[in-house]
Ligand code: HEC
Ligand code: HEC
Ligand code: HEC
């Protein structure tokens with residue numbers, strides 16, 4: 001029995017340790033898409049006009065009154081920016097992070113902005129895991145990453 005308990009504890013440490021190690025090395029802070037517009041006017045304008053992401057909050061907002069609080073929270077991870085990662089908290093507190101913004105693909109941008117747009121401080125190309133976090137298998141059975149990589153953005 002004691003052996004079992006010990007194995008269990010070792011297993012738990014291994015499990016949580018693994019999760020922590022899998023987190024990005026430097027999480028960074030979110031600033032919101034509007035902050036990017038000062039220097040990337042064109043990308044911002046195209047994104048706001050054509051990407052459904054830029055209005056992803058509207059869809060959820062319409063459904064919120066029909067949902068329990070836990071159900072509402074389950075939507076935020078995919079329909080807002082940086083939920084539970086220092087971004088979106090609630091529409092009242094953080095309206096700048098409602099919608100799926102630039103930083104969901106390019107990562108938190110505070111350092112890049114503070115560093116006068118140092119390209120080293122921002123992620124240029126998102127990877128498949130960036131997308132599949134939200135466009136997961138259940139949701140989009142035939143989500144085809146490659147042709148989509150350059151769409152839905154700007
Ligand atoms: C795992 C990520 C994820 C979660 C969780 C999620 N969504 Fe979505 N949702 C998406 C994606 C991605 C799309 C775009 C369509 C697609 O690719 O499936 C979408 C599309 C939608 C649409 C349809 C938009 C259209 O133009 O037809 C509505 C409405 C919606 N979601 C509402 C919600 C609500 C309400 C919740 C919470 C109960 C929720 N979603 C939870 C990822 C998610
Ligand atoms: C759906 C994911 C996604 C979102 C959201 C997104 N981008 Fe991008 N962005 C990309 C991809 C993919 C590239 C091309 C990367 C490459 O060249 O390999 C890119 C490239 C860029 C570049 C490099 C120059 C260029 O145009 O190729 C800039 C600057 C940029 N994005 C800014 C923004 C800004 C500002 C926003 C918000 C208004 C934004 N992005 C939103 C995916 C995204
Ligand atoms: C103070 C001006 C400024 C702001 C604000 C700014 N950028 Fe940039 N950004 C730049 C400059 C300058 C470059 C490098 C020149 C270039 O490649 O076009 C750059 C490059 C980039 C690149 C390409 C990186 C590479 O490796 O080539 C991406 C992606 C990007 N920015 C995204 C963003 C996002 C997302 C935001 C908002 C969170 C943002 N930027 C805010 C000035 C800015």
Ligand code: HEC
Nearest residue numbers: 051052053056059078079104126130131134148149151152
């Ligand atoms: C934080 C969650 C999230 C991430 C990460 C994400 N998406 Fe989306 N994406 C959405 C949601 C939500 C919608 C639907 C918005 C709506 O219809 O209201 C969507 C819509 C789209 C669409 C539909 C066309 C349009 O106009 O927006 C494409 C294409 C797309 N995403 C591609 C991508 C690609 C490629 C990546 C990775 C580089 C990516 N997405 C990453 C949440 C996400």
